[in-house]
Amino acid sequence: MKTRYIFVAGGVMSSVGKGVAVSSIAKILKSKGFRVSAVKIAPYINVDAGTMNPLEHGEVFVTRDGTESDQDIGNYERFLDQNFSSQNYITTGRVYLAVINRERNLGYEGRCVEVVPDIPEEVISRIQGVSRKERPDFLIVEIGGTAGEYQNLLFLEAVRMMKLKHQKDVVFVLVSYLPIPAMVGEMKTKPTQSAVRSLNEAGIQPDIIIARSERLVDKPRKRKISVSCGVQEEDAVKL
Amino acid sequence: MKTRYIFVAGGVMSSVGKGVAVSSIAKILKSKGFRVSAVKIAPYINVDAGTMNPLEHGEVFVTRDGTESDQDIGNYERFLDQNFSSQNYITTGRVYLAVINRERNLGYEGRCVEVVPDIPEEVISRIQGVSRKERPDFLIVEIGGTAGEYQNLLFLEAVRMMKLKHQKDVVFVLVSYLPIPAMVGEMKTKPTQSAVRSLNEAGIQPDIIIARSERLVDKPRKRKISVSCGVQEEDAVKL
C-alpha cells in the first residue's frame, strides 16, 4: 500500500485556518476507513518550541516522546485521536541542523552541500520517514507560513520535487483568504490570484483551493478563481 | 518650470481608493498654491466609456470637449474645480489604437513596432502632452487596476522608463489595503508586502505607501511595512 501525500499551504496571509483544514481533511479520510497521519512544517528556525515564550507564542504542545512542538500537533491529536511524535514536526532549524551536522560528520562524502537540492531532499526524507514508520494511506502535511514568503520556499521546492517524481500521489491544497473590505462590501478574489501566481513561480500548481471568507463564495467568484488560478471548476474548487 | 509627476497605483485589490488618493493629493498641492493637473489611466480596452452599460459600470462622465470618460475624471473636476479633456483620459484601447494607426500610416518608418518600448513610449508621450499643454507644477497620474495584473504592466513600464530618465521628478505612490479578517481580528500586512514585490518585479520601488484599513495603522505595522516594502519610515510611510 502506497502512501498518498496531501500538502496544505496558505495564501494571502497567515492565520487563514490551514491547521483546521489539515485536521478536517484527515478526520474525513479517517472516517472513511483510511489510515491517516499528519506532519506539521513550522517554517521558523527554532529547533523546537521549547525556547519560545508561551505568553507570546501560545502554549507548547508536548508529544508523547517529549518533543516540545506547537499547538497544531495538539489539534491533530485531538481531531484524530492519535498520538504524534518528534518525527511529525519539522522546522527550518531542525532541517538545517541535521544537514549541517551530517556535513560536519563527512556524511556528504566530500560534496559541496547545496541549499537546493540538499535542503528539500532532507525535507522529503523526513516526510517519507513518517510514511515508512506509520504506513498511512494518506499523509497530510501542513506547510506553515504564506505562499510567496522566503521562509517556505524550500518546503515548496520539496513538494515540487516530490510531485515531479510521484505525480499521482501528491495533491496540493491552497487555503486562501477572500477579504470583504468594509469600504466596498464585496468579496475580493485578487489576493488569491496573486497567491497562486506566487505558487506557480515556485513551480507548483494547486490542485484544490479552499477559500476562506466571512460569506459563502458565489458562482461567479468560484468561476473566476477556477479560470484565473488554473483549478478545474467542477471537481476541484471546494469552497 | 518643470512638471513633477506623481503616479498613484493600487495594491492587493481594486477599489482601495486610488481615485480619492489622487484627488486629495491634488487638492492639497493646489491649496499650497501649486498648479496641478491629473490624468486617469483606465486599463480597459474600451476606447472610451461610451460603449459601457451605465447600469453595470456606472454613469459616464462627459468632459467639456465631449469625451465620454469615467467617473474618476468627474471626481477630479469636482475636487479641483478644474475642467479636464480627452487628453487627461488614457485607456489601453486608446494607446493601442493610436500606435496601430500610426504603424498603418507608416509613421514608424519601416520599423518593427514592439509592445515594449513602443506602447510605454506612447503612454509617456500622452502624459507629457498634458504637461506641455497645461504646464502644471504637479501632474498626478492614476493607474487603474491592481499591481501585478497583466493589464497595468505596460503602464508601470512607462513609469519605470520615466523614472529612469527623470529620477528626481517622478514619485510613485502605492495605495494598498490592510485587511482585518473577522476570524483573527488583526490587521495583516502580508498582502501589501506581496503587492510591493509585484511592483519590484516590474522594476518599480514605491516611494510612498498609503495604507487603507478599517483601523489606524499602529507603529509595529508601520515599521513592518517600512522594512519589508523598502520605504523609509520617517518621511515616507503616510498611513
Add this chain to the structure above:
Amino acid sequence: MKTRYIFVAGGVMSSVGKGVAVSSIAKILKSKGFRVSAVKIAPYINVDAGTMNPLEHGEVFVTRDGTESDQDIGNYERFLDQNFSSQNYITTGRVYLAVINRERNLGYEGRCVEVVPDIPEEVISRIQGVSRKERPDFLIVEIGGTAGEYQNLLFLEAVRMMKLKHQKDVVFVLVSYLPIPAMVGEMKTKPTQSAVRSLNEAGIQPDIIIARSERLVDKPRKRKISVSCGVQEEDAVKL
C-alpha cells in the same frame, strides 16, 4: 476528429530556432500520416509585415491570399508543402485591432473589455478558427519572442487558458538555449532554469524542452534540466 495543439515558445533569448522546431515537428507528424497545420504568432504590433523595412527585417513572405506575413510562414510552406493564409498569421496588432473594432461596433454589448481575458480569448478564437477551417490532427503554434517578456505574456495566458479547458489536447514545448561560454568551456543550464521559472510564473509548465547548444547535452545536464525544470526525464526531455 479533435485537433491537438502543440505550442512552441523560446527561452533565454531570441533566435534559438523556434521556427525550425515548429517546421520539424510538423514535418515529422505529417510524415506519420497526420494532417498538420501551423500558426505563427508574431508578438510585434505591426498588423502585417508590409510596413517593415525589408533591408532590416528581411523579406516579407506573401501568402496566397495576399497577406504580407513573415518568413516563418514561408518556411512552414516549404517544409510542409502546404499553403497558408492570413488566418495562420497572428500579430499583437491584429489581435488588438480586432478587439478594439469590435468594441467600437458595440460587439461586446456594453461590457468593460479587459486586457485579460478579452485579448487571450481573441487569440484562442483565432487559433480555433484555423482548426475549424483546416481540421488538422495537429496544429502547431509558434509563439514569437522570449519567455518572460511582456510582449508574449498574453499569448502565454491564452495557452494557459486553453490547457485548463483541454488539458489532454495541449502540449507546450520550450526551445531553450544552453550557452558554452568560451571563458569556462562548459555548458550552462541555469539560463534555461530561469526561462522555465518565467513560464511557471505565467502559469505554464512546459511538457517538453528542446535544448539548443553547440554540443550534445550530456546525461547529468539532461537530469539537471529534468529535475530543475519539472520535465519527466524518461519521455520528455528531447535534446
Add this chain to the structure above:
Amino acid sequence: MKTRYIFVAGGVMSSVGKGVAVSSIAKILKSKGFRVSAVKIAPYINVDAGTMNPLEHGEVFVTRDGTESDQDIGNYERFLDQNFSSQNYITTGRVYLAVINRERNLGYEGRCVEVVPDIPEEVISRIQGVSRKERPDFLIVEIGGTAGEYQNLLFLEAVRMMKLKHQKDVVFVLVSYLPIPAMVGEMKTKPTQSAVRSLNEAGIQPDIIIARSERLVDKPRKRKISVSCGVQEEDAVKL
C-alpha cells in the same frame, strides 16, 4: 570614517567572473589610497571548505587563522597583498549554525526566530563585524551563486535591508554574461535583462552592471542594457 559597501553578485550563470571583478575593484580602490577589505559569501551549506573533495571542488585556501576557506579568498589575498581570516568568509552553513546555536542557548529571549529577518540580520552583523574590526574605507562583498536562485535570496535580502538603512553607503554591482551563440553570431542582452528582473523581484536595483562577453559591448547594446535594466547609461554601465 564610515565604511562603504560594494556588493557584487552574478547574473545568468555561475563562473561569470565575480571573483575577478571583486579583486579588481578592490585593487583599483586600494591603488587610489583607500583602505579596502573583502568578504566572500559562499552560498553552500558546508561550514567550511574542509569537507569538500579537492579533486572536484579545487584546493582549499587556508587563511592565517586556520580557516579552510575557498580559493576566492586566496585570490583576494594575492590581489590585495593583505591577509584575511575566518570573518571574511561567510557560508549559508555558518550563518544558520550560528543562529541555531544562539536559539538553542536562549539567545533570542523566547522569540520565534524567523528565516526573515533573522538570517539576513545575522549576515548583516557578520559583514558589519568585518567593518568594525578592519575599519576599511570600502568593504567589497562577493555574493556567490546566480541572481534568482534560492541559495542567494537571503543574502540579497540582507543587501536590500542594508541599502534601505544606509542608502548612500551601499552600491550593488551585477556581473552578467552576454552570450554570442555560434548559430546567430550576435551578442544577446536578453539573459541579462532577465537576471535584473530577478534582482528587482528580490527588491534590489543594481547600480552598476559589468557585462562579460567574448567581444566588446557596442553602443546600442549598452543603451539597451541601460534602458531595460534601469541603469544610468552615462555613469553606470561599465562594460
